[in-house]
Amino acid sequence: MSEAVPPQAIRKLAPGKLVIASHNAGKVREINALLAPFGIEAISAAELDLPEPEETGTTFVANAELKALQAADLSGLPALADDSGLCVDALGGDPGVYTANWAETPNGRDWTLAMTKVEQALAAKGPDASRDAHFVCVLALAWPDGHVQWFEGRADGTLTWPPRGAVGFGYDPVFVPTGSDVTYAEMDPAQKHAISHRAAAFAQLIAAVL
Structure with a gap:
């Protein structure tokens, strides 16, 4: 895992093709929406038939880096990877980096189960x-x-039950961000994009490389 990139080492990203190192269609849609204004032609790893690497890292940074590096190496293009998760205070930060694992079943990921x-x-x-x-x-x-360079964002909130809303993906239906009374899954996508953890990380990336 690399160290945080010092400001003088930041490399700018030119308009053009960028591989999104994810097979999660919902995540790819969010990232595409955030990149669209900057002339970036985003291509998902699934479109290129790139394999999903085993996420062996024990931190979000490590997993994001290994996914981005593999996609860039195999595609010959710059690649952007996201590693994200839900951290619950009373559960000691779980599911954390194992957020997706809690959804795994023999038939794929079941987020209601998670x-x-x-x-x-x-x-x-x-x-x-x-x-x-x-x-x-x-x-x-x-x-x-x-x-490789990385950027980290965070969004605080509380969990609700039962799940509410049909927009979004993952744990969105049970997460109510601070300052709101609706879940991520009840928000208009543009509203979520403005306040989400992914938006916070993107704000840093955009300021640094675009």
């Missing part, structure tokens, strides 16, 4: 357990020559 697991784990802590939580997003931008 949200239920979180709720059951909280219930086991008792009625007074804190429902505070936050999302973390790390964006890693890599080039085929191995240069």
